[in-house]
Amino acid sequence: MAPPVTVNSINPKVIECEYAVRGEIVILAQKxxxxxxxxxxxxxxxEILYCNIGNPQSLGQQxxxxxxxxLALCDHPSLLDRSETHVLFSKDSIQRAWKILDQxxxxxxxxxxxxxxxxxxxxAIAAGIEARDGFPADPNDIFLTDGASPAVHMMMQLLxxxxxxxxxxxxxQYPLYSASIALHGGTxxxxxxxxxxxxxxxxxxxxxxxxxxxxxxIDVRALVVINPGNPTGQxxxxxxxxxxxxxxxEEGLVLLADEVYQENVYVPEKKFHSFKKVSRSMGYGEKDxxxxxxxxxxxxxxGECGKRGGYMEITGFGADVREHIYKLASVNLCSNISGxxxxxxxxxxxxxxxxxxxxYSAERDGILSSLARRAKTLEDAFNKxxxxxxxxxxxxxxxxxxxxxxxxxxxxxxxxRTAPDGFYCRRLLTETGIxxxxxxxxxxxxxxxxFRCTILPQEEKIxxxxxxxxxxxxxxxxxxxx
Amino acid sequence: xxxxxxxxxSLNENVKKVQYAVRGELYLRASELQKEGKKxxxxxVGNPHALGQRPLxxxxxVVALCQAPFLLDDPNVGLxxxxxxxxxxxxxxxxxxxxLGAYSDSRGLPGIRKEVAEFIERRDGYSSDPELIFLTDGASKGVMQIxxxxxxxxxxxxxxxxxQYPLYSATISLCGGSxxxxxxxxxxxxxxxxxxxxxxxxxxxxNGITVRAMVIINPGNPTGQxxxxxxxxxxxxxxHQENLVLLGDEVYQQNIYQDERPFISARKVLMxxxxxxxxxxxxVSFHTVSxxxxxxxxxxxxxxxxxxxxxxxxxxxxxxxxxSLSPNVPxxxxxxxxxxxxxxxxxxxxxxxxxxxxxxxxxxxxxxIMTDGFNSCKNVVCNFTEGAMYSFxxxxxxxxxxxxxxxxxxxPDIFYCLKLLEATGIxxxxxxxxxxxxxxxxLRTTILPAExxxxxxxxxxxxxxxxxxxxxxxxxx
Numbered sequence: 001m002a003p004p005v006t007v008n009s010i011n012p013k014v015i016e017c018e019y020a021v022r023g024e025i026v027i028l029a030q031k032x033x034x035x036x037x038x039x040x041x042x043x044x045x046x047e048i049l050y051c052n053i054g055n056p057q058s059l060g061q062q063x064x065x066x067x068x069x070x071l072a073l074c075d076h077p078s079l080l081d082r083s084e085t086h087v088l089f090s091k092d093s094i095q096r097a098w099k100i101l102d103q104x105x106x107x108x109x110x111x112x113x114x115x116x117x118x119x120x121x122x123x124a125i126a127a128g129i130e131a132r133d134g135f136p137a138d139p140n141d142i143f144l145t146d147g148a149s150p151a152v153h154m155m156m157q158l159l160x161x162x163x164x165x166x167x168x169x170x171x172x173q174y175p176l177y178s179a180s181i182a183l184h185g186g187t188x189x190x191x192x193x194x195x196x197x198x199x200x201x202x203x204x205x206x207x208x209x210x211x212x213x214x215x216x217x218i219d220v221r222a223l224v225v226i227n228p229g230n231p232t233g234q235x236x237x238x239x240x241x242x243x244x245x246x247x248x249x250e251e252g253l254v255l256l257a258d259e260v261y262q263e264n265v266y267v268p269e270k271k272f273h274s275f276k277k278v279s280r281s282m283g284y285g286e287k288d289x290x291x292x293x294x295x296x297x298x299x300x301x302x303g304e305c306g307k308r309g310g311y312m313e314i315t316g317f318g319a320d321v322r323e324h325i326y327k328l329a330s331v332n333l334c335s336n337i338s339g340x341x342x343x344x345x346x347x348x349x350x351x352x353x354x355x356x357x358x359x360y361s362a363e364r365d366g367i368l369s370s371l372a373r374r375a376k377t378l379e380d381a382f383n384k385x386x387x388x389x390x391x392x393x394x395x396x397x398x399x400x401x402x403x404x405x406x407x408x409x410x411x412x413x414x415x416x417r418t419a420p421d422g423f424y425c426r427r428l429l430t431e432t433g434i435x436x437x438x439x440x441x442x443x444x445x446x447x448x449x450x451f452r453c454t455i456l457p458q459e460e461k462i463x464x465x466x467x468x469x470x471x472x473x474x475x476x477x478x479x480x481x482x
Numbered sequence: 483x484x485x486x487x488x489x490x491x492s493l494n495e496n497v498k499k500v501q502y503a504v505r506g507e508l509y510l511r512a513s514e515l516q517k518e519g520k521k522x523x524x525x526x527v528g529n530p531h532a533l534g535q536r537p538l539x540x541x542x543x544v545v546a547l548c549q550a551p552f553l554l555d556d557p558n559v560g561l562x563x564x565x566x567x568x569x570x571x572x573x574x575x576x577x578x579x580x581x582l583g584a585y586s587d588s589r590g591l592p593g594i595r596k597e598v599a600e601f602i603e604r605r606d607g608y609s610s611d612p613e614l615i616f617l618t619d620g621a622s623k624g625v626m627q628i629x630x631x632x633x634x635x636x637x638x639x640x641x642x643x644x645x646q647y648p649l650y651s652a653t654i655s656l657c658g659g660s661x662x663x664x665x666x667x668x669x670x671x672x673x674x675x676x677x678x679x680x681x682x683x684x685x686x687x688x689n690g691i692t693v694r695a696m697v698i699i700n701p702g703n704p705t706g707q708x709x710x711x712x713x714x715x716x717x718x719x720x721x722h723q724e725n726l727v728l729l730g731d732e733v734y735q736q737n738i739y740q741d742e743r744p745f746i747s748a749r750k751v752l753m754x755x756x757x758x759x760x761x762x763x764x765x766v767s768f769h770t771v772s773x774x775x776x777x778x779x780x781x782x783x784x785x786x787x788x789x790x791x792x793x794x795x796x797x798x799x800x801x802x803x804x805x806s807l808s809p810n811v812p813x814x815x816x817x818x819x820x821x822x823x824x825x826x827x828x829x830x831x832x833x834x835x836x837x838x839x840x841x842x843x844x845x846x847x848x849x850x851i852m853t854d855g856f857n858s859c860k861n862v863v864c865n866f867t868e869g870a871m872y873s874f875x876x877x878x879x880x881x882x883x884x885x886x887x888x889x890x891x892x893x894p895d896i897f898y899c900l901k902l903l904e905a906t907g908i909x910x911x912x913x914x915x916x917x918x919x920x921x922x923x924x925l926r927t928t929i930l931p932a933e934x935x936x937x938x939x940x941x942x943x944x945x946x947x948x949x950x951x952x953x954x955x956x957x958x959x
Contacts, residue, residue, distance in 0.1 A: 007794040010631045011657075014798050022588060022804035053807075058584035068550045075812070076546035078539070084561040088553060111532035112779040115505055146619045146782060149806055157656065161494045179805045183630070221492075304583040306811035308619060308782075320490040324497050330505035331652045332622050333527070336810050337780035338549075 017182035019175050020441025025425050026052055029435045045433035049465060051454045052435045054230075054397045056303030060458040064302050064363050066356040067345050069093035070100065074109050074341055077101055092355040100341055109337045115330040117144025117311070118337070121344040125311060128347030133277035141313050143325065144343055146335045148260050148296040148310035153180050154328055155256060155292055155312070158321075159221045160186035166218040168209060168253070170201070172400065172442035172450070174230040189213040189220055192445060195402065198391050199232040201225070203243045210251060222254040223247075228261040228272070228395025231442050231452040233375075235270040235394040241278040245289060254290040260310070261396040263300030266372035270394050276315065290316040297342045299397065301367040309339030309346075374455040374462055375399070381466040382453075385473045399453050400439070409480035421449040427476060432468040500655045502648050503915025508899050512909035522907045523939060525927040528703075528871040530777030533930045538776060538837050540567060540830045541819040545812050547571035548582055566829045574815050582811045588804040590617025590785070591811070594818040598785055601821035606750035614788040614796065617809045617817060621733050621770040621784035626653050627802055628766050628786065631795075632695050632727060633659035639686045641679065641696040641726070645874065645916035645924070647703040662686040662693055665919060668876065671865050672705040674698075676716045683724060695727040696720075698748065701734040701869025704916050704926040706849075708743040708869045714751040718763055727764040733784075734870040736774030736842070739849040743868065749789055765789040771816045773871065775841040783813030845871070848929040848936055855940030860951045867929060874913070877923050877947075883954035895923040901950065906942045 007015065029050065035042045050058065057063060070093045072079075079085045080097060101107040103120025116122065122139035129137035145151040159165060160181065166189040169177045181188045191209045193199040206223070213220050225244060228235045236244075248255045257275040265272050279289055297309035314325065334340075349364075350357040375393040382390035382401040390401035405413075405420050413423035421438035428434055439450030457465055509526050516522045524532060531537060543563050546553075548571045553559050559568060575581055577593035589595065595612040602610035618624040626649075629640065633654065639662040642650045654661045664682040666672040683693050698717060700709045709717075721728045730748035738745050749767055753760050771783035788796060824831040849867040856864035856875040864875035879887075879894050887897035895912035902925075903909055913924030931939055 006792050007798060009634075010795060010798060011634050014631055014802060017801070017805070019801060019805045022807075053585065055580070055585045056583075058580035060580070063581065063583045065552065068552075072546040072550035072553070075549055076542040078542075079546065079562060082562060084558065087558050088556055088562065106532060106534065108531035108537075108780070110530075110537045110778045110780045112527060112529045146810060147807070158494055158497055161492075176805060183802075183805075298585075305585040306578070306581070306583050306808065308808075308810035318490060321493060324490075324493060324500075327500060327502060327506075328497060328656075331500065331502045331649060331656075332620065332626075333505070333779070334782075336619065336782040336813060338812050339810060 013183050013185055017179040018441075019179045020437055021053055021175060023437075023441060025422070025429060025435060025437065028426070029429055032429070032433070043433065044431060045468070048433045048435060049457055049461070050435050051457060051465075052437045052452075054299060054454055054456070055305050056397070056456050057305065059456045061303050061367060061456070062363070063304060064360060066090065066093055066350055066360045067302060067304070067342060070096050070345060071338055071341060073097035074100055075338065077107055077109070090356050092350065096345075100344070104337070109341075113334045113337060113340065115326060115334050116140075116142060117335060117340045121340050124344040125347045128344075129274075129276070129313065133274055133280070135277055135280040137276075137313060141315055142311050143314065143329055144309075144311045144335045144340045145329075146308040146310070146339060147298060148258070148294040148312070149176055150335075151294055151310060151312035152176060152256070152258070153183075154325065155222070155254075156180045156184045156186065157328065158325065159254065160184040163187050164217060164219055166213050166220040167256075168206065168220060168223040170224065170226060170229070170232075172231050172439065172444055173224070174226060174258070175441055177224050178443070187213075187218055189218060190443065193229070193232055193234070195391065195445070195448075198394075199229060199234040201236065201240060201244065203247050206244070206247055220251075220253065222256050224256045224258065225275070226258040227275075228264060230258075230261065230396050231398045231400040232391070233393035233396045233398055233400065234391070235265055235267070235272065237270070238273050238278060241273060241275060242282055245275065245279050245282060245284065249284060249289045254292065257291065257293045259293055260296040260299050262295065263368070264371065264397060265395045266368075266375050267392070267394045272395070276313065286316045288316070295343075295347075297339065297346050300346065301364045302342075302346055303367075304342055307339045307342050308336060309342040311343055370459055371397070371455060374457075374459060377462055377466070378453065378455055381469065385470065386477050388473070393455060397454050397456060399455060400442070400450050401453070402448060402450050405449055406477070406480045406482045408482060409476070412480065421451055424449070424476070425451055428469070428472055431475075432472050434465065434469060496656050496658050500652045501915070502652045503911050504648060506911075506915060507896060508903060508909060508911060511900060512903055515903070515907070520907055522903075522909050523931060523935075524909050525931060526909050526911045528773060528928055528930070529779050530871075530930050531779065533928075534932045535777050535841060535930065536837075537778065538834065540824055540834050541776075541778075541816055543567035544570045544574065544819060545815055548575055548815060549812070551575060551581060564829045566824065570819070574818060578811060582815075584811070585808040586811055586814065588806070588808050589615070589800060590809055590814050594814050595785075597818045597822045598787075602747075602749070602787065606747055606753065608750065608753040610787060614791070615785055616788075616799070616803055617783070617785045617814050619784070619806075619809045619813065620772065620782040621731070621768045621786070622649055624768055624784055624786040625649060625729070625731070626656075627799065628729065629653045629659070629695075630657050631799060631802070633657040636660060637690065637692055639691040639693045641682060641693060643674070643697065643699060643702070645704050645913065645918055646697070647699060647731070648915055650697055651917070660686070660691050662691065663917065666702070666705060666707070668865065668919075668922075671868075672702060672707040674709065674713055674717070676720055679717075679720055693724065693726060695729055697729045697731060699731040700748070701737060701745070703731075703734065703870050704872045704874040705865070706867040706870045706872055706874065707865075708738060708740070708745065710743050711746050711751060714746060714748055715755060718748070718752050718755060718759065722759050722763050727766065730765060730767040732767055733770040733773050735769065737845060737871060738869045739846040740866070740868050745869070749787070752789065761790060763789075764791055766791070771813065771820050774820070775838045775845070776816075776820055777841075778816055781813040781816050782810060783817045785817060844933050845929060848931075848933055849873070851936050851940065852927070852929050855936075855944065859944050859947045862947060871928050871930060872926050873929055874916075874924050874926050877925060879923050880951065880954040882956065883950070886954065895925060898923070898950070899925050902943070902946055905946045908939065908943060
C-alpha cells in the first residue's frame with residue numbers, strides 16, 4: 001500500500017518550483033565544508049567562500065551598534081530599571097527603547113501584536129517613508145512581515161487565481177518570484193532586461209511581452225520591478241521609472257516594487273527613488289495606480305537577515321480588498337516583534353544631534369563605502385577574465401558577469417548532464433571552494449551564460465578571492481579553449 | 483481599460499473564502515470600542531503576555547546578550563547578567579554563522595535542532611533525528627507548509643476536528659482543498675470516537691474526495707481535552723488502515739491541568755506500537771514557544787518533526803523552506819532554551835523553576851475558576867479545561883434570542899458575543915469561528931486574564947448572561 005506523502009503524490013506545484021540560491025551547488029558546498037572540517041587536507045582549499053547569498057553578517061559584516069542596543073533593551077526590558085544599564089548602553093538607545101516599549105501594550109514584546117504590526121512602529125515607518133519621499137504615508141497601508149518574502153507571497157496569493165493569471169517578471173530575476181508564482185499556480189511572463197545597456201528596462205519590451213501573453217490567453221495582472229536590481233544591480237533612472245508607472249496605470253497592472261536594496265547605491269550618478277515618490281510626483285494618487293512597495297531589514301547597510309523583518313506598503317486598493325489582505329495577515333497572527341522594532345529603526349535611524357548619530361553614521365558609511373569598493377574591485381576582476389564581461393553593480397549586493405563558454409566546455413557540460421553555467425560553477429567550487437550561483441537560477445537570454453557572485457566577502461579576503469578565481473579561470477580556459 | 487487587477491471581483495477566490503474568526507468581527511468591534519475609551523478584556527486569542535503574564539527571566543537575558551554581543555566583552559556585564567546566561571549566550575552565538583543577523587540553515591541552526599531532538603528523546607524515550615526537525619517562524623507557518631505539500635486540489639480532503647482552531651480551515655481554504663470534519667463529542671468531554679472518524683471518511687469518499695491527512699490537536703483548541711493513550715492508539719491504527727498522514731498539533735503539551743491524562747506525544751505512542759505500524763504511519767508533529775508557560779507569542783518560534791516521511795519528500799519540503807531563506811534566529815534561540823532549560827545546580831535554575839511553576843499552577847487554578855464560573859450561569863454548560871488555554875462553554879440560547887439574532891442579521895453566537903462585549907468589555911470568539919454542531923452555540927474565551935481579575939470577570943459575565951437569558955426567556959429566574 002503506497003504511503004500518502006511521496007513525491008508522486010504531493011502538490012505538483014511544490015515539485016515544479018525551484019530556488020537556486022540555496023540549490024544544488026550550495027548543497028555540494030556544505031558537503032565539502034563538512035569534509036574539510038573532518039579532514040583539513042581533503043580539498044585544494046582551506047575554506048568554502050559562500051558568495052551565493054546576500055547574507056552579509058555571515059561573512060563578517062558587523063551589525064549597527066545602536067540598533068542592537070535598542071533591540072537588547074526591548075528583549076529584556078527589566079534592564080531599563082537597573083542603574084548599571086547606563087554604564088553599558090548609550091543614552092539615546094535607552095530613550096528609544098522606552099519610546100518603543102511605551103507603544104507596545106503592557107510593554108509586552110512577547111505578545112502577539114496587531115496583525116499589521118504594532119501601530120506605533122508603523123507610525124515611525126510611515127514618518128520615515130514621508131521623510132524619504134516628501135509625500136505622506138499612511139500607517140494603515142503598512143503590513144509588517146517576517147522579512148519581505150512573506151509579503152511577496154501574500155500578494156501572489158491574492159493575485160493568482162489560476163494558471164491563466166500572469167505576472168510580468170524581469171529576466172534575470174531573484175528567484176523568489178518564479179518560485180512564488182509556481183507555488184501559487186500562476187504563469188510567469190518574462191520581460192528581458194538589456195545587458196548591452198547596463199541591464200536597461202525598456203517599456204517597449206514590457207509592451208511586447210504583455211501583448212504576447214495576452215494573445216496566449218494570459219490575463220497579466222502585475223509587474224514586478226526590482227530596484228536596485230537583483231541579480232543585475234542596476235539602479236533605474238527616474239525617467240525610466242516614470243515610464244514604468246505610466247505603463248502600469250494604462251494597463252491596469254499592480255506595480256510590485258521590490259525596493260529592499262534601496263540603501264545600496266554605489267554610483268554618484270544614480271540615486272534611489274521609490275516608486276511611490278515617482279508616482280506621486282507625477283500627480284498619480286490612490287485612484288490611479290495599485291502599488292505595493294517592499295522593504296526589508298536584511299540588506300542595506302544593516303544586513304540583519306536573521307531577524308526576518310520587513311514590510312509592504314500598499315496603496316491604491318479599495319477597502320474590501322484591504323480587508324482580505326488583513327484577513328490573510330491575521331491567519332499568521334503577526335510577524336515577530338523584534339523584526340518589527342528593527343524595521344522601525346531602519347526607517348527612522350539616529351538623526352543629527354542624537355548622541356549615537358556620529359558612531360551610527362560612521363558605521364553606516366564604513367559599510368557602504370566598503371561595499372562600493374568591493375563592487376568595483378570584483379567588477380574589474382571579472383572584466384579581466386578571458387571571455388567574461390561584467391556590467392557595473394550600481395547597487396544591491398551582486399555581480400552578474402556573462403561568460404562566453406567555449407564549445408568544448410559546453411560539450412563537456414552536456415556530457416555531465418549539467419547546464420554549462422552550472423558546470424563552470426561546480427568546477428569553480430570543487431577547485432577553489434568559491435560558491436557562485438549559476439545564471440540559469442535567475443533566468444537569462446537563451447544561449448547566454450552567467451553566474452551571480454555577491455560582493456560580500458570581507459575586504460581583506462577579496463584579493464585572495466580574485467587570485468583564486470583568476471587562476472582557476474585560466475586553467476579552465478586552457479582546458480576548454482577552442 | 484477594464485477591471486484593475488486588485489479589484490475585489492478579481493481576487494483569488496480561495497482568499498475570499500478564508501475565514502479566521504480569532505481576529506475577525508468580534509475582535510475588530512472590540513478594538514473599535516477600545517479606541518473609544520471602553521475598557522476591553524481581550525480573551526479572544528491565546529496571548530498570555532498581553533494579559534500580564536511576565537516573560538521568564540533567563541531566556542530574555544540570554545537573547546538580549548545575543549542581540550548585543552559587545553556586552554559580552556564588557557567587564558561590567560556581570561553586574562547585569564548572571565554567569566550562566568552569559569555562558570549560554572556565548573554557546574548559542576557560537577552555533578550561528580554570524581550572530582543573530584545572519585540567515586541560518588533554512589531548516590534552522592543545526593545545534594538547536596539537535597537540542598530539540600534531544601528534548602524529544604528525553605520526553606518520549608525514543609531517539610529523534612535532527613535532520614527531520616525543521617524550525618519555523620511559529621508553528622502556524624509549519625502547518626501551512628505541510629498542508630500546502632499535501633493538498634493538490636479540491637479533490638484532496640483533510641480530516642479536521644470540529645470544533646477546531648481555524649488555522650486549519652483557513653489554510654485548507656487557501657490551498658484549495660476540502661475540509662472533512664469529524665465531530666468531537668461534547669457530552670463525552672469532547673472525546674474522539676473512531677466511529678465518527680470512519681463515518682466522516684466514508685461520507686467524504688462518497689462525495690469523491692480523497693482523504694489524505696488527519697489533524698489532531700492535543701491538548702485541544704478550543705476544547706482543551708487531553709487524548710488518552712488508548713485514543714491515540716485508535717487514531718494511529720485508523721491512520722494506518724486508511725493511509726492518512728497524521729498531523730499532530732501538540733503546541734499545548736505543557737498546558738495540562740489534570741492528572742488522569744498527562745500529555746503523551748503521538749510519536750511516542752506510534753513507536754510504542756512497534757512494527758510494522760511504527761515504520762509506516764506518516765506523522766508530522768508541531769510545537770511552539772508561544773504557549774506552555776513560556777507564552778512567547780511575539781517571537782514567532784516553532785518547529786515540526788517528520789516521522790516516516792520519504793527522503794525525497796523531505797527534500798521537497800526543504801526546498802520550500804529555502805525559499806523563505808531561514809526562520810528568525812532569535813526565536814530559534816528561544817526554542818533551544820525552551821527544550822534545554824536551566825538544570826539543577828545552574829545559577830538561574832531556582833528562579834526558572836519558581837517562575838515556571840508559578841505560571842502553570844496559576845493556569846490550573848484559573849482553568850477551574852472559569853469552568854466553575856461558567857457552570858454557575860443560567861443556560862451555560864461548560865466542560866472542564868483539561869489542557870491548553872481556553873474555555874469553550876456551551877450557551878443554550880432561547881428561541882427568542884435566536885430570532886432576535888436573525889432579525890439583526892447575525893449568526894446567533896455572534897449576536898450573543900457582541901452583546902456580551904458591549905455590556906462587559908469581555909471580547910470572546912463566537913463558537914461559529916471554530917465549528918460546532920448545527921443549532922448548538924458556544925463561545926471561546928481564554929483562561930489567561932490575571933488570577934486576581936478572574937472573580938470580577940466571571941461575575942460580570944454571570945450578570946450579563948443571566949440578564950440576557952431572563953430577557954429572552956421572558957421568565958424571571
